Amino acid sequence: MEGLEHILRQHPFFADFAPEHGALVAGCARNHRFDPGDYLFREGDPADEFFLIRHGKVALEIVAPGQAPIVFATLGPGEIVGEAWLVPPYRWTIDARATELVRAIGIDAACLRGKCEADHHLGYEMMKRFLPVFIRRLHATQLQILDVYGKKR
């Protein structure tokens, strides 16, 4: 457990995290390895775990029926994969695919949600860290929707 706790503290997402909170989160964590082409999760699956990438790259994809998957973001070391575990119905709405060897820490969603409910300081700390991630991704999506490199006449 101490090993995972140490690895979690090295991850930028948990920078300056209080040691007692680090121990609580580590209790929900486990190591993962994904080979290129492996899916971390797929659309419609239960969002029962989210991931902190330690190494490698993950592509986030949307699939429309009859079309090839569209990659709309890639995430790398130091980043978080997965937000749907935070809000009901806790189901993934996208695919996440390893494009190279990925080493990640998986956090059990039900376990962490339970601990956040029991310890609101931990819950608030987690929200303070997740919210900027959401906002950055929302801004990025806004910029993508604008299609700024497209031709305007």
Added chain:
Amino acid sequence: MVPESVSAAASLPDPFVPQIYRVGRLRRELHDTVTLELAPSAGRRPAFRPGQFNMLYVFGVGEIAVSLSGDSTDETHFVHTVRDVGAVSKAITELGTGATIGLRGPFGVGWPVEAAEGSDVVLVAGGLGLAPLRPAIYHILANRVRYGRVVILFGSRNPHDMLYRHELEEWRQHLDISIEVTVDHAEADWHGNVGVVPALIPRATFDRHNTIALVCGPEVMMRYSASALAEAGVPPERIYLSMERNMKCAIGLCGHCQFGPTFICKDGPVMQFARIAKIFAIREV
């Protein structure tokens, strides 16, 4: 830090009179984008600084401002990369080798490539915004020893619409510069980054206390990039943007390119973010 102001316009006989240039080599970069070499039909090509622009005049059609995108040390011709987005730019992209074109310039304030010596340099380009940055990249590569870390971050719409792709691949061979490319959307066979170019900034390695950032691209992309650079710790007075407005006279007389208290043609196009930050997001400006 003040960008190098250039008074090349003052050295011209009459900045309102176009000089005759002849189209040399042409290169189709993308389906709607062409790079042209323009050589003076008489005399020498005036000197220019990376980041400056020329006014290109297609006879009978009209005149537009186009940034210089070639090597400032190559004294034989100007290089311009032009995308067909309107009547004049369309006419330029349809010119053939040997055609004549009117040219006034170079004009404006360029990138602070000399002031950046001794610093890390982060160049952030989006789409066609790589063209005005290319002369700065040539200059930095030719004088590599004078700079710290050099980071080039480039965003494109998709892997197929990537400007200067061959050159990006060549620059990537340099072991002493870092290049990251991202696209807004891709299919699964693209193994590079996907996402907007400002998202590359937090991932890049540079000394935030000693970095000069040069940013060029669509204005909204520059806004997000300047914010990401500031968030990464780069002071606003060390962030430079290449602005674009409707330029007509190119020497600060007509007022068409007025941007708050400044004129883009005379006080820019390269402007310090600290100087324009307050009016940058005001849509009426």
